[in-house]
Amino acid sequence: MSKKVALITGVTGQDGSYLAEFLLEKGYEVHGIKRRASLFNTQRVDHIYQAPYVSNKNFILHYGDLTDTSNLTRIIQQVQPDEVYNLGAQSHVAVSFESPEYTADVDAMGTLRLLEAIRFLGLEKKTRFYQASTSELYGLVQEIPQKETTPFYPRSPYAVAKMYAYWITVNYREAYGMYACNGILFNHESPRRGETFVTRKITRAIANIAHGLEPCLFLGNMDALRDWGHAKDYVRMQWMMLQQDKPEDFVIATGKQISVREFVRMSAKIAGISLEFSGEGVNEIATVTAVDHSYAPAVNVGDVIVKVDPRYFRPAEVETLLGDPSKAKQKLGWEPEITVEDMCAEMVAADLSKAKQHALLKKHGYDVSVSVE
Ligand code: NDP
Numbered sequence: 001m002s003k004k005v006a007l008i009t010g011v012t013g014q015d016g017s018y019l020a021e022f023l024l025e026k027g028y029e030v031h032g033i034k035r036r037a038s039l040f041n042t043q044r045v046d047h048i049y050q051a052p053y054v055s056n057k058n059f060i061l062h063y064g065d066l067t068d069t070s071n072l073t074r075i076i077q078q079v080q081p082d083e084v085y086n087l088g089a090q091s092h093v094a095v096s097f098e099s100p101e102y103t104a105d106v107d108a109m110g111t112l113r114l115l116e117a118i119r120f121l122g123l124e125k126k127t128r129f130y131q132a133s134t135s136e137l138y139g140l141v142q143e144i145p146q147k148e149t150t151p152f153y154p155r156s157p158y159a160v161a162k163m164y165a166y167w168i169t170v171n172y173r174e175a176y177g178m179y180a181c182n183g184i185l186f187n188h189e190s191p192r193r194g195e196t197f198v199t200r201k202i203t204r205a206i207a208n209i210a211h212g213l214e215p216c217l218f219l220g221n222m223d224a225l226r227d228w229g230h231a232k233d234y235v236r237m238q239w240m241m242l243q244q245d246k247p248e249d250f251v252i253a254t255g256k257q258i259s260v261r262e263f264v265r266m267s268a269k270i271a272g273i274s275l276e277f278s279g280e281g282v283n284e285i286a287t288v289t290a291v292d293h294s295y296a297p298a299v300n301v302g303d304v305i306v307k308v309d310p311r312y313f314r315p316a317e318v319e320t321l322l323g324d325p326s327k328a329k330q331k332l333g334w335e336p337e338i339t340v341e342d343m344c345a346e347m348v349a350a351d352l353s354k355a356k357q358h359a360l361l362k363k364h365g366y367d368v369s370v371s372v373e
């Protein structure tokens with residue numbers, strides 16, 4: 001049997017990189033779309049990259065952009081994919097308030113461009129399509145926990161754009177009989193998570209503070225509640241959704257939620273730092289009450305290492321998200337394998353190891369600057 005061929009948009013992102021690894025292990029030929037950037041942007045897939053001179057490559061990158069119809073059509077024509085995973089997006093909710101039009105172009109219109117390209121090329125009966133939908137669709141939640149039938153109430157330009165993408169995927173399934181489906185994924189994280197999403201911002205800052213590279217972590221709404229899972233568990237489900245007899249939409253979540261504050265407390269504890277939170281609203285702070293210097297040599301009892309900065313508040317907030325993944329469990333036998341505690345420990349360990357290296361370089365006189373949002 002010939003190899004299955006997959007095309008991943010957003011292959012350089014967190015999920016794209018895990019999904020590419022997963023599909024390569026399953027014997028797929030994997031094509032990915034990467035954006036042109038002034039610096040290398042393939043760090044997350046460099047370990048599976050195959051140089052141009054390698055013959056019989058099974059991981060191939062194409063330059064492209066979800067805003068460019070002719071480019072997407074040409075790539076799909078060339079690749080003739082059995083499966084398309086549309087993971088590419090301007091995926092930052094807060095940034096979408098600053099760039100609403102661009103977010104709509106990429107996240108909403110980009111999805112339409114891909115579906116139309118598949119149809120235009122006559123591939124609608126061959127190519128299966130996965131759309132990266134999101135728990136942000138539930139926004140101002142209408143039901144707890146949220147499941148496939150819960151009404152949507154998007155609360156950001158990102159979520160509104162993703163709502164268009166959700167429905168256009170359903171529409172192409174119903175109108176043209178395409179195998180197209182939505183994974184409504186709740187937040188999922190990993191050591192590869194972008195540095196400006198809250199979990200990674202926290203684990204990275206705690207590690208940098210532990211090694212004296214940053215003085216304090218500034219956050220927005222610490223009351224926000226999220227259902228956090230591990231990206232590795234979630235990309236497995238993306239693939240499973242395209243292997244069924246008929247296309248359906250699924251909620252992917254853990255069914256448990258914690259607050260941003262609890263995630264801070266958990267991360268600090270793993271890095272040997274005990275915290276006490278005091279004050280309210282914009283005056284809330286976290287003070288160190290105990291420290292294990294073998295993990296956090298630069299931190300002392302009494303240090304204030306977390307503060308609130310209202311610049312990180314959003315014009316409209318999603319306060320609470322909690323998913324009900326029963327359908328995925330019943331129909332596909334999917335269950336998350338990695339707990340939020342284990343995921344947090346993996347993220348903190350990875351960031352502590354990087355911070356330790358930076359601190360060592362700094363100690364020996366090398367100029368080490370650490371980007372902070
Ligand atoms: P990332 O932000 O890590 O990755 C996004 C990817 O999209 C990157 O490869 C990025 O390229 C690419 N991209 C951005 N703009 C464009 C564009 N104009 N054209 C082509 N590619 C573009 O996101 P995640 O991996 O975390 O998420 C994957 C998908 O799942 C996204 O669609 C996201 O909205 C959605 N999602 C994510 C959830 C999560 O918790 N992680 C939950 C629910 C949905 P570059 O590397 O160059 O920036």
Ligand code: GDR
Nearest residue numbers: 091093134135136186187196197198199219220221224312
């Ligand atoms: P989210 O993730 O908006 O849920 O979208 P993010 O990690 O950005 O925020 C989660 C919650 O934390 C609060 N928060 C902060 N967030 C950030 N980024 N920075 C801060 O300093 C900060 N302080 C508090 C936020 O207000 C929010 O309530 C992610 C993305 O991956 C989307 O693409 C995806 O669709 C959804 O998850 C599901």
